[in-house]
Amino acid sequence: MSATRPPSRPGRRALLGAALGAAAAPLPWPGRAARAQAPAPAPGGHAQPGRLPGRQPGRLIVPYPPGGITDLVARRVAEALGQRQGRAFVVENRPGAGGNLAAEAAARAAPNGDTLYMGFAGTHAMNISLYPRLTYDPVRDFTPIGLLVESPLALTLHPSVPATTLAELTAYARAHPGALAFGSSGNGGASHRALELYKAAAGLDILHVPYRGAAAANTDLLGGKIQGMFDTLITAMPNIGAGGVRALAVTGRQRSPLLPGVPTMAEAGLADYLFVTWLGLLAPAGLPAAQRDRLSEELHAIMADPAMVAWCGQNGLEPTPSSPEEFAAYMAAETERFARFVRETGMRIE
Numbered sequence: 001m002s003a004t005r006p007p008s009r010p011g012r013r014a015l016l017g018a019a020l021g022a023a024a025a026p027l028p029w030p031g032r033a034a035r036a037q038a039p040a041p042a043p044g045g046h047a048q049p050g051r052l053p054g055r056q057p058g059r060l061i062v063p064y065p066p067g068g069i070t071d072l073v074a075r076r077v078a079e080a081l082g083q084r085q086g087r088a089f090v091v092e093n094r095p096g097a098g099g100n101l102a103a104e105a106a107a108r109a110a111p112n113g114d115t116l117y118m119g120f121a122g123t124h125a126m127n128i129s130l131y132p133r134l135t136y137d138p139v140r141d142f143t144p145i146g147l148l149v150e151s152p153l154a155l156t157l158h159p160s161v162p163a164t165t166l167a168e169l170t171a172y173a174r175a176h177p178g179a180l181a182f183g184s185s186g187n188g189g190a191s192h193r194a195l196e197l198y199k200a201a202a203g204l205d206i207l208h209v210p211y212r213g214a215a216a217a218n219t220d221l222l223g224g225k226i227q228g229m230f231d232t233l234i235t236a237m238p239n240i241g242a243g244g245v246r247a248l249a250v251t252g253r254q255r256s257p258l259l260p261g262v263p264t265m266a267e268a269g270l271a272d273y274l275f276v277t278w279l280g281l282l283a284p285a286g287l288p289a290a291q292r293d294r295l296s297e298e299l300h301a302i303m304a305d306p307a308m309v310a311w312c313g314q315n316g317l318e319p320t321p322s323s324p325e326e327f328a329a330y331m332a333a334e335t336e337r338f339a340r341f342v343r344e345t346g347m348r349i350e
Contacts, residue, residue: 233316
């Protein structure tokens with residue numbers, strides 16, 4: 001993905017694309033490409049410092065249930081981090097309230113390096129604009145460690161809907177306002193935001209049905225209980241390959257190597273549509289700088305590991321490690337862009 005955003009036409013659609021779709025697009029960070037190409041770890045893949053006597057396992061809190069992209073990335077990172085630190089890192093799934101339950105638990109943990117949080121745009125860019133009151137402060141209560149990955153979504157549709165292109169879907173939705181129901185992995189999540197951007201850009205009335213994770217939403221999509229979903233490639237590809245759903249478009253600025261025959265939303269007719277989601281690692285506020293920097297170094301090594309790079313590519317993810325300072329700036333920019341989108345569209349949590 002290029003860090004240079006293509007020029008947009010002026011007007012409401014361009015504002016929407018900049019406010020939400022581009023809110024998740026990568027920022028032009030100096031040095032990011034150099035870090036992504038850092039030398040691979042020593043033979044064996046990871047440093048093995050040995051288990052420290054009496055040292056308790058670490059935990060990585062995840063704001064979604066097992067099975068989705070956030071959980072899958074978290075489990076690979078936890079395993080690699082545990083190998084490097086010589087102790088187990090346990091993934092703790094705490095879904096609910098758009099990620100707020102997990103974020104609150106992480107914010108209240110001791111800042112000693114034993115608790116980490118798998119952050120995403122919901123808890124660290126959007127929820128402050130969507131919820132009237134949060135029980136945590138996404139800036140004050142956390143220590144940024146670094147960005148992990150970015151990913152586009154795929155617009156997937158149940159075969160019962162008489163549309164094989166984005167233009168046909170848009171025309172059908174306009175002719176049948178309120179008749180289509182699109183699922184999401186939860187209120188305020190990436191699939192919800194991508195849907196709201198599509199609705200606003202095309203002027204559509206589509207019902208949003210939030211689920212507790214992508215797996216539950218896909219179950220109902222395959223069963224025809226809902227008609228569509230903006231889904232991460234990592235969870236959409238098996239269903240697309242099996243013919244359970246059809247992919248009409250991807251939300252990134254370029255086609256995915258996993259779906260070379262599927263156009264981008266811009267190619268398919270919405271010229272200013274752009275949406276890329278992200279995941280990053282955070283710790284509770286007050287983590288000593290030495291521990292933060294050590295975690296950042298370990299994160300860069302993990303994301304540069306050839307096995308991790310290959311796994312990301314196979315699942316439609318782009319490794320995008322950053323410094324703590326760059327990650328903090330990235331989240332601040334996303335927070336402001338999403339606030340503009342909420343003001344423009346009136347998006348709300350049902």
